[in-house]
Amino acid sequence: MTAKNGKTRRKIDLLDMSDAERTRVIEQIKQNLQRSISEARLWKTLLQYDELTINGQVIFSSDIPLEGFSMRFDIGKI
Template sequence: MGIRNKKTQKKVDLLEMSDSEKVKLIKAVKESLRQKVVEAKLWQSFVEAEKLTINGQAINCKGIDLKGFSISELMKTI
């Protein structure tokens, strides 16, 4: 559910990179993907929750209007 950055990404030519640069790039990509998977799982758990309570305030209850903050407000902080 992440928001894509619309900026043009720098193209990388793996054939011209040294082995150490390739290793650093692969580690960075793996970490980025791992974080995205964790974030997606977290958001999915929020969606599946019947009742979500933060600091004692009911945020999401099925069949009841939302109180508190909205998803768009959450996305601004991420």
């Protein structure tokens, strides 16, 4: 199985892990999925508008590519 970027994914066996390690791996997977969902929602929202302005500065326009925009959020509050 290969990932989108061409790297091969390593297979993990949850049954061979300790409870603590299994919990950590599952939490990481959960956080990655939540981050992907948040990013997909952001892109869906941006694509609905021709232009997005914050504090008088255009940060997104359908005519120009999105550059220099970052979003920070606390996974626990989602």
